Amino acid sequence: MGSERSEPGSVRPGGRTARVRAAVLQAAGDALAERGFAHLDLADIARRAEVGKTTVYRRWGTVTSLVADLLVDMAEQSLSRTETGSLLGDLKANARLVQRTLADPRQGALFKAMIAAATCEAKTAEALHHFYDIRVEEWAHCVQQAIDRGEVPEDTDTHEVIRAVSAPLYYRLLTSGDPLDEDAADRAAEAAAAAARAGAYLRSK
Amino acid sequence: MGSERSEPGSVRPGGRTARVRAAVLQAAGDALAERGFAHLDLADIARRAEVGKTTVYRRWGTVTSLVADLLVDMAEQSLSRTETGSLLGDLKANARLVQRTLADPRQGALFKAMIAAATCEAKTAEALHHFYDIRVEEWAHCVQQAIDRGEVPEDTDTHEVIRAVSAPLYYRLLTSGDPLDEDAADRAAEAAAAAARAGAYLRSK
DNA sequence: CCCATAACGGGACCCCAGTTTCGTTAATCG
């Protein structure tokens, strides 16, 4: 009495428990990608993962919190970052990476579904924000290098430049039916670079 | 036999039927805004609209197709467009309009929910795309005027410039917890204007 | 003004997502 009930998997996270988590997250990603966020039930995920339905309900409970866990998992696996020596080159590399990810049928659907899930619950939204914070943070360095090289003004908000590259690609993914091609990626990078050089992303208003 | 079953409301769209549609769409907007897209059932909407549950299921059937209809309804009501005489001024006006809409608790939640719904079904996605096509088309004129004034290069893709203004605002709404303030709107407008002047949105690749 | 019928609405029904129960398996510690 009075003792806090800890989350399942926190006391014995090894062996079987870890295997179950991996299988369920894998199945959740598959289901999310091919069926979409709306018509998705945990029973189906349990079936795919060859795991007891009870287990899924006990450990995650709702679709949104399962997606939140999936996001935590994805945030942990970092992607490599290329360096080309110029701001435009680096931003293009970033834009191409984002574009390829979103254009891929499975990954694209997965990201759409995760964004949808994040609009439905605060916890999931937080996980999504954290995911993007990490990605943005990683790439912000290349903007800092551009500042050091004198390519862009001194107190440019480095994070904001990186976000400016992704924004049009996500906007197109969500609000238009047009395909996400390499031209779109290059245009996003060029626009962000041009705006950054012109001082549109200065920290001081 | 062989006769097509027509959608309810298409043969007798007047009087009661129109009243029911209006009440249901109103209720759907309210429910979407305050409860979110995920935990939303048509029975609850019927209750709010003081309409028979059967009616809602017969005419719309699923949450996503109800959202699609809501989008058609919203696309019909056009918003006024200001003209300031300069590209930056017009883009700022547009950015502020989008920012105020998304920052408003009810409207913001509604837009999030509609985007989420659009990721779940093709029909709804189409309705959403159409909605934005109309909005973008309306504001594209002010970019054309900027071209005529010689502010931006000749074959600038006018629609793309307008989308570039909205993109960062939507991106922030969905992927970050930061508030959508006027600074964000101004920055979006300035970035788009700077990139447009620099020729980042030329039609010819 | 009146008729044919499109569309609405109440209520019974049913299926399955989500819960509860309890027995089984295997992770961790000594």
Added chain:
DNA sequence: CGATTAACGAAACTGGGGTCCCGTTATGGG
């Protein structure tokens, strides 16, 4: 290696979201 118990999983159960049936209302045409 053996005891303890966290975590899993099969099966029975339940409640509410979604469907069906059929009577009622009121629209639009003649």
